[in-house]
Amino acid sequence: MASVEFEAERGKGKDMKTISENRAYGGVQGVYSHTSEACGCDMTFGLFLPEEAETQPVPVIWYLSGLTCTHENAMVKAGAQKWAAEAGVGIVFPDTSPRGAGVADDPAYDVGQGAGFYVNATEAPWAANFRMWDYVTDELPRILFNAFPVEEARQSIMGHSMGGHGALTIGMSFPGRYRSVSAFAPIAHPTACDWGRKPFAAYLGPDESKWAAYDATLLMRKRGFDGPILIDQGAADPYLDTLMPEKLAEAMMARRQNGAFRMQKGYDHSYFFVSTFIEDHIGFHAAALYD
């Protein structure tokens, strides 16, 4: 039984609490919380492990979620587990920001709790907790690889909207770490759009040269990604003008980046879009992880 082994493994992590574990597609969908040093608060994440993880470590896909989401949205609405189970890969669903009474917030949906943008904030009042870059690329990986049967040598990363931005920027910033990157409707060029300029100014200050490290289009122009990339964008997405897919598509093809950019007729920005194409994305990552 998987949970017994997991329980023993989790002993290695400090301060980890099991919120829930549910059997799903022959594996286990778990939700765990832990004290985060990076974020200075308790953080919660979801982790799906397929049946294979009972006997051996499995590859893992990072799924970064979008604005207003928690660890839970994709976990319950994307329909990823079926395909992860078929492929024998795990999926981890981090939260999108620090949270809690002691954490700075803003009434707007695009700055503050639920809108971490996967950056390390340097400006008050955000710098104290909003270090989602460090959390997702350093702290949570250490916890994950210490406590669960997942393989550090076989990771891929994906995300939706703000999480697509996160997946692309993180993927390009750690050459050799991730085998593949994919995104649904990523915020593709945040230094040039509303879903970027406002939170970046808040978190990073007015010096735009500090924003460039968090812009997928700029990173693509500068260095690209050392593996395959898959992007899906809905053609009926109401946020297309701020997502700016054309800028990332141009940069990908100008760099001759291994990958595909797909414009899907009639689809919008919702999880109905994500769930329609999640099979393709999990299969894409599985091919890279088992290459």
Added chain:
Amino acid sequence: MASVEFEAERGKGKDMKTISENRAYGGVQGVYSHTSEACGCDMTFGLFLPEEAETQPVPVIWYLSGLTCTHENAMVKAGAQKWAAEAGVGIVFPDTSPRGAGVADDPAYDVGQGAGFYVNATEAPWAANFRMWDYVTDELPRILFNAFPVEEARQSIMGHSMGGHGALTIGMSFPGRYRSVSAFAPIAHPTACDWGRKPFAAYLGPDESKWAAYDATLLMRKRGFDGPILIDQGAADPYLDTLMPEKLAEAMMARRQNGAFRMQKGYDHSYFFVSTFIEDHIGFHAAALYD
């Protein structure tokens, strides 16, 4: 036996000669020649018809070839027939230019015979014969739909390199005629590159405003295509700088064009590239043709 019925059907066409017919994948790969009014010379084309065409008309895919090719190259090297047979669709392979002793030519490979560029030339000495636009969009369709069991209501179009340019520009110029368009390594923005400026100047004269109707990127910016588009480009293609895939990719995504643009790592400009992904392309068209 298919060829008997084909023979009867061909009676409807004038001046048509059967060069060869070979059984292939349960259907027939034919090569036919006829007197072309558009080109003022004899023209040869290949036509694969699947087994289903023995009893009923089938959908048809136009395959436009690249520089230096005849009707034969894709027919013998692309490996399309297997997938067309599985999908129950025909494929027609037109030649790439007028030919013969009485037809103007140039020692260069990128102007003259084998380099028709799917335009109607207006300049001497080319205007007399180089009317490949009319040939592919008007004369050959009339011959085809008159003489063979293929459905005018279900057509798609694809091509390679110069033929990808042709497929895209023709597809966008006849809304409602083609269900889908695909291209391998298309000359994506010919008014801005060597594989375009030189032949366009020769065929169309110095007024660049007349070139715009034959530029896929400009047409995409202006109107787009009313169906799905699939583009494959090899990342190791030695002609990338003149193919300019990034311009078409940007234009597609800026228009929110239904479709996918794929950059395939390690592949070059040859038929080894085409044959690797031809299954995807035929399947893509078949899905649109049987929608």
